Amino acid sequence: MPRAPQTMFEKVWDRHLVTAETADTPAVLYVDLHLIHEVTSPQAFAVLRERGLPVRRTDLTLATMDHSTPTRTEQVFGGAPISIDSAAKQVRELETNCAAFGVELLGLRSAQRGIVHIIGPESGITQPGKTIVCGDSHTSTHGAVGALAFGIGTTEVGHVLATQCLLQRQARTFSINVSGRLRAGVTAKDLILAIIGKIGVGGGTGHVIEYRGETIRALDMDERMTVCNMSIEAGARAGMIAPDETTYAYLSGRQRAPKGADWEHALERWKQLPSDAGARFDKEIDIDATTLEPMITYGTNPGMVIPISGAIPVKKGDVVFEKALAYMGLEAGAAIKDQLVNVVFLGSCTNARLSDLRSAANLLRGHKVAKGVQMLVVPGSQQVKKEAEAEGLHTVFIEAGAEWRESGCSMCLGMNGDLVPKGQYSVSTSNRNFEGRQGVGARTLLASPLTAAACAVRGRVTDPRELMNG
């Protein structure tokens, strides 16, 4: 009897079952790649120590540091101490743990270091069909190559270190089908913000999203990563995009990608991954990309988002909504355009790859960052930094008046010394506009690198299309 059509998620899931789930027990799911970092691993290593357990598969485990690391060159390379003592301790502890347990660490001064979700794909270790986990919710990023990748907690980090497996119940499937061409000035970031605005911050809970359709097929890998990255902002633990020629061209020749005959075998397997014709999803929606505008958030979760030409909604009597606007210091019914901007952050696992820096630099070229605006540019990895510098992008940023830093999570979350001051407005290319995310009292407006660059030039919320050449 022919096998029932399967979704890509179901194929990857089935191929990683050590034991299938039953009514009484979850599935034991095998993990092909475990990425670890300094913030969510110390307590997991402590459990291994308590129980006298080794890391079972050091060859499938890779560590780096990104969240609490400084981005100032003198603190990374210059011998200056890391300014936050507890962060310095965390960095040392990861070094000690990796040495003690035999885990490969791309450490503070490594040329291969970077944000964990940037260096996975960049090094080619993120591959189609793999199961990839990390103690970080933005692990969904790796789904852009057709991997099943999701964030886990620290207890589960311990489970994977000790057994290379996780106990999991199978998620439901959600197809988001996007059609039509994105207009000039409208980016993958605007697309995913629009999707979150439509389905809501809990719209994907319990589901793995597969992004499908001609618009998705036309995205390059960096853009696909931006889309998958923010799946968690819609509540979905994972987002996936079927591998295709774009994926293979991206991975071919990368340091940790298969080579020679291994590459040919891998390619054969990868080509079996896309969802079968007639595969059934538990939930499906269609998005028309042709009508989208640059998007920007106005509230305290990523679902509170509007087109940049739009007005902040009015929701009289909605206490939570009004509290969010009070925190943001914004008024219901007001236009978002021309809102004052104090800080611009170009960085994070959402938007700090080379093409993100290029698009912002192209807009900034020949302009200055507005007086009184602080602009911070933080490449996603040391490799991205090196490539950007080879193209002279750093000169564009520095000449415009922006700061050019070493890679890391930086201002995406206030735990490494890069902070938005209380009450200030930050246009940020990161993924979360939660209260206090970028610092106590910081007011975050999420947008694309293009929009962020335009806002930096004007010092006001600005539609990037007003500043784009041609």
Place this chain on the structure above:
Amino acid sequence: MEPIKTLHSRTAVLPATNIDTDQIIPARFLTTTTREGLGRNLFADWRYDAQGTPRPDFVLNRPEAQGCRVLVAGRNLGCGSSREHAPWALLDYGFRAVISTEIADIFRSNSLKNGLLPVVVDESTNRWLIEHPGAEVTIDLDSAMLTLPTGARVQFPIEAFSRYCLLNGIDELGFLLGRMGEIEAYERRV
């Protein structure tokens, strides 16, 4: 982990929807390498002013909220970051259960692994709980039943294996280690 069977407590209520884990425990408190002591910074930016003084109007700072072991919240509790520091902070503070109409996936999973009961209820039950802060509720894990002071009994969903582990104080790592034969067989197969 201590076995959990029944929990009887008054509720503290945070009616906000989409309470993210950055609110539960802000990122600046994550530069720790242990899981202890996070309770004092639970909801830090809602709980304290810039000088670190407790805000008298915040729910957890009110006298009637002292000793509450059940937290009731609006829809989509625990969204955002995967930080397990969120349930660690709630437990360290003294909470043993959270109730909402929807609890975000990773936060729910992290909670179950630490003995913080995630209780998902229907809209009308949650509305009643939000409108009656301090209500004495009973949560019975074995029967997966929430009992309100009105006598109303509400069944809540809980994954069977997690319930078994919580009821018996078994940790899941032990179970996984017991599957090593199957794990090795899988590795030989692929």
